[in-house]
Amino acid sequence: MTSASAAGPRRSLYWSVQARRNRGIRGLAVVVAGFLALYAALFPGLLTLAGFAKFSQTWFPLALTGMAQAMLMLAGGISLSMGATVSLGAVVAASVMAGSLGVAGGIAAVVATGLLVGAATGFIAVRLRLPAIIVTLAGSFIVGGAALLVLPRPGGSVPPWLSDLLAGSTPTAFALLVVVMLLWKLYAATPLGLSLYAAGENPVGAHRSGVPVEAALICAYAISGTLAALAGLFVAAQTGSGDPVIGQAFTLNSIAAAVLGGVGFLGGQGTMRGAVMGSLLLTAMINVMFFLGLPPVAQYIAQGLIIVGAVALPQVAERLRRPRKRRST
């Protein structure tokens, strides 16, 4: 006499919830598919294994930082130190791997660095109740400075076999992205992961409901920092060495990816798959404009217009759908 049988044959709650969350990003999926098709038409090499591998390698670090940014935005924050953390990850990876600790030590050092930077940022922002935007702005100077301390100029090295594995002609990056997303799914199904939505959107209500709000938020910051540092490791493998300012562009691009993916600024709104799709759209868009032969300046302007359009469209559609919703006081 369980309720499931009483309600007739129904999809399990988990998949039903997931399916409803997909609704918000259907439009985005169509646009992404369109850009990918256009890209494949301009550059048929995309459909070969090597071509796909190269594409996924330009996508991968943006996907990781987009996810890292989305985690913080779900937590009701935002990170301006994303690029600096990527740089720090890159220089730590290149300098440790060049030393006696080798690749394993390098990876461990990068993860530890990311965790530490993220957790410290989270601790300051959450425990001291300071605005994330200020804390991460300050963090971008501190972390960026730390990267310059580790390697004042590009240097260190990543073993060629690792560069080949990650940035060669096999789509390892794509496989890693799948693994990272599965790990996120797993995390989001734990009480702490699921509570991130509540802690980000309605911290007071979540606290009253018994959610360890601060723990959920600080964990999100720590995971976010780790993802950003790992993106740095990947970038170091791509270039073969560590560059202390290589990550700069990721700060704003990661925000763009998350926003394109429908992640809101108020906390608790959006999905990780949306952010990953946003990063995919951004990558495909840049590649398409490159192949169309647009000058770089026009690319930037087009990129900006597309981002504003993508964010405005759902709002406009919503307003058209519900023309006169009563404003609550």
Added chain:
Amino acid sequence: MAPPILEAREVWKGFFGNPVLKGVSIALEPGRVHALLGENGAGKSTLINILSGALSPDAGSLQLDGRAVSLTPAAARRHGIAVVQQELSLTTHLSIAENIGLGAYPLRFGLVDYRALARSADELCRSVGLDEDVARPVGELSLGRRQLVEIAKALFRKPRVLILDEPTSSLSAHETRTLIGLVTALKRAGTAVLYISHRLAEVTEICDHVTVLKDGACTADRPLAGVDAAGLVRLMVGRDPGDLFPRWDACPAAQPAVSVRGFSAGRTMEVDLDIHPGEVLGVGGLVGQGQEDLLLGLYGAIPASAASAVFAGRPGLPGGVTRANARGVAYIPADRKREGVHLTHSIADNLLLPGLARGAGWRRRARGAEARLAATLAGRLSVKGDLDRPVQALSGGNQQKVALARWMPLDPGILLLNDPTRGVDIETKREIYAMLRGFAAEGRAILLASSDTPELVHLCDRVAVMRDGRIVAILERRDISEERIVALAMAADGVGRAA
């Protein structure tokens, strides 16, 4: 009778030196529905927050199962105390089921067990009369439905003590019936229920025992049997006004300054109203019955419609804030920090702001004249000190005076005031009251919405009482009493309407 599960003894609590609870005791027994009644600001919310661990008392003790405890929200939950508060604790982007289980998810291998969660959520939703798919995001639900989710969420933890704060305020009549059935079933199962409601018909129907608070003190703690609604109202009202209010004589003009028929705006529906020059017309009722929308609608700040309207001698609604100002209508908002004054700007700038757009036009500002005007205004409203200080340096009461004073250069004939004395100290209240009667004596028409009943009784020529967006009665001066106003506001005048 069984011993109480949760008990507060002689609890005191104050905020910023202002005592809110003065030695209140309450005992919640298993299998009993306990009503908590009191006017706005009587201390009900504070008491609930203490019972649920959100606040700790300054003095007095809490007893759980006969032992003294100090509660935190987490500890209260562990001990089986659940609260359904008016401010919802839901997450709009999570599903109904995920909200119900929030903070206490069933686990399987360390992950949320969605199958078990779906089972209990389905069952709970049915018991509270919610027939939605539990996978729906809460953000898609109406306010009433969200309230039901909130109740299901409280029940998910199988509470021994359930505190319901105005659970029916946003429910339909049908949903209310279901909820009443549910509370009755919980009571039979031995749950201790604390039920806060402004609907006396509901209270007399389901509650066994009642505690009445007035100004932070218990005025009754007794079985409900044999007490009628009028008796309860008498226990809630009757504050001593002292010499807070000025003495005044009625001097209304015959020709109304504002006259609307069939006026609707936001929550306000089909209101007929005349406001005469020289009178203070009070608007009372429970919080959020449409008072604010009535004022905002008349001011033209939100869309409004009327079958017929005359404003300051001209037909038609002003239909916009600037046009309302041009007809001599001024509005003083309740939330002065957000709408009334510009906190970081100087007192002088704040005082001059509404006039800036009018007087100067595109000409250069005349600093000398401005300074003289600001000084005059400040003097008239006894705002003391250096006018170059930012407004946020002033006390709440003086900020309110600035919000009032700034309109005076426009010489408004019609003043709309929304709860002007909320959070204002006694001394400033006295000044504001004198000021308002002074304005009336000068022949201005004043509409005063207030959540403070004594203010309505002692300051107003007439009082309109609102309920569910309508004016249910307009009391003439000789008929105004706290009992009448509260009884009308709570529908205890015999017309017990469920929704």
